Amino acid sequence: MLIGLALLAIMVALFLVPRLQEEVHENRPELSWYETVWRNYPELGEGTVTYEYTPLDENIITSISPLGHIFHHRDGIPGHPLPTDHTYWVSEGTEKVVGAPARGVITRILSWETTR
Amino acid sequence: MTITHTNTSKSVFWHLSELEPSVLSQAGELKSGDNPDVYIPIEAGQIIGKATGVLDFGAYDKTAILSFIHPERYGPLTRHTVCPLDYFAEPTRSFLYSKTDRGAEPRGGKIDFDQPGKLVGNWFIEGTGDSTEENRWKKPVAFVHDFLDPKYLRVSSLRKHSRPMVDCLQ
Numbered sequence: 001m002l003i004g005l006a007l008l009a010i011m012v013a014l015f016l017v018p019r020l021q022e023e024v025h026e027n028r029p030e031l032s033w034y035e036t037v038w039r040n041y042p043e044l045g046e047g048t049v050t051y052e053y054t055p056l057d058e059n060i061i062t063s064i065s066p067l068g069h070i071f072h073h074r075d076g077i078p079g080h081p082l083p084t085d086h087t088y089w090v091s092e093g094t095e096k097v098v099g100a101p102a103r104g105v106i107t108r109i110l111s112w113e114t115t116r
Numbered sequence: 117m118t119i120t121h122t123n124t125s126k127s128v129f130w131h132l133s134e135l136e137p138s139v140l141s142q143a144g145e146l147k148s149g150d151n152p153d154v155y156i157p158i159e160a161g162q163i164i165g166k167a168t169g170v171l172d173f174g175a176y177d178k179t180a181i182l183s184f185i186h187p188e189r190y191g192p193l194t195r196h197t198v199c200p201l202d203y204f205a206e207p208t209r210s211f212l213y214s215k216t217d218r219g220a221e222p223r224g225g226k227i228d229f230d231q232p233g234k235l236v237g238n239w240f241i242e243g244t245g246d247s248t249e250e251n252r253w254k255k256p257v258a259f260v261h262d263f264l265d266p267k268y269l270r271v272s273s274l275r276k277h278s279r280p281m282v283d284c285l286q
Contacts, residue, residue, distance in 0.1 A: 037192035038178055039153075040123055048177065049121035051204045053161040054212065055129065055173060064215045066225030067199055068263035070272040081272050082238050082258050083227035085197040086128065086174030096167050098132060101200070104121035106139065106156040106164070111146040 044105065051101035060091040117164065124179050127200065128193065130172035132165040139164055175200035182228035189240055199224025220266045229260045236260065 031039070054061070065088035071079045117135075119127045135143065142156045158164060176193040187195040201212045201224050213223055230237030239257045262268035 034192040038123070041120060044120060044122050046124045047122050049125040049127075049203055051127075051200070051208075054204070054208060056167075056171060058208075058211065061212075061215055063217070064201070064212060066201075066216050066218045066223070066263055067197065068225040068227050068260070070258065070260070070263070070270060082256050083225075083229070083260055083263065085194040085227055086130070086172050087200055087225075089171040089173055091171070094168060095133070096171070097163055098129060098165050098167050098171060100119060100158045100160060100162045100164050101127060101203075102119075102121050103160045104119040104127070104158060106117060106143075106154055106158060107120045107126075108118035108151065109135070109143055109146065109154055110117070110151045112148045 039107075041105065041107075049102045049104070053099050053101050055098050055101050056089055056091050056096055060093055060096060061089060062092060063090045064088065065090075119158065119164075124177060126176045126193065128172075128174040128176070129164075129167075130174075131167060131169060132171075133168040135165045136163045173200050175203055183230055184228050185230040185232060185237070186240075189238075194227075197227055218264050225263050226261070226266075229258075 067085065067087060068083040069088065070081060070083055117129045117132060119129075121127065134140075139156055139158075140146075143154050144152065146152070174193070175198050176196045177198045178196050180196050180198050181187075182195060182197060184190060184195060199222070201209060201216075204212060216223065218225060228237075236259050239259070241256075257273040258271070260270055260272070262270050
């Protein structure tokens with residue numbers, strides 16, 4: 001009798017648990033684009049970063065364009081009709097090594113083919 | 117490539133021509149157009165790749181609130197833009213600023229010119245949506261100050277789907 005009840009309980013549990021998991025998954029709100037980009041990594045904490053290294057060798061940097069550049073196409077890359085949200089680092093040489101300015105985690109890589 | 121330093125601080129590099137093999141080996145198989153989330157810890161100064169042309173470098177601080185009237189029209193990073201040069205310690209910061217041609221404050225430049233009730237700033241045609249990849253270049257027009265010499269005013273708009281038209285007013 002007890003064995004039969006135990007087997008019945010196990011079967012009910014095996015049937016219910018996957019359904020509960022599915023319901024939890026279905027009820028989980030889809031992350032917005034903003035929430036996806038600013039996804040929380042608890043181990044990284046919060047706060048301002050201090051850059052320890054320039055991404056390019058200081059000796060080869062010739063000029064840096066500040067924020068706000070608007071421009072036409074450049075080398076086949078579509079331009080920015082609104083003030084640009086990043087800087088441009090012009091440097092000597094044809095193939096320059098790029099280093100991480102501070103400790104962190106690479107969390108996204110956008111890959112595409114280009115002739116540039 | 118996006119580097120997350122903390123949950124409120126990110127660096128982004130565009131137009132890297134190649135990834136360092138140690139990074140590439142952890143990135144999985146990449147195909148053109150892919151935009152995968154990855155988790156590759158790196159140390160300060162660690163080589164992450166190479167650039168063959170101009171290096172695009174952006175910094176974003178989630179606690180920085182810009183004066184866009186409609187921040188939702190911009191990408192999740194753009195609405196928190198800061199100048200990366202400001203995040204270097206001295207004397208590196210001054211050295212880097214010596215490489216810029218902007219004398220006005222803020223020395224790192226500015227992208228948020230919006231002022232309620234005034235023409236200055238960025239304008240969008242209603243119904244073009246937010247700044248998703250599909251919508252980001254749809255018919256905006258900007259009335260802004262020049263990025264190097266703010267005494268010059270610039271008007272920028274897209275001609276249909278071609279390149280921006282940039283005019284200079286004094």
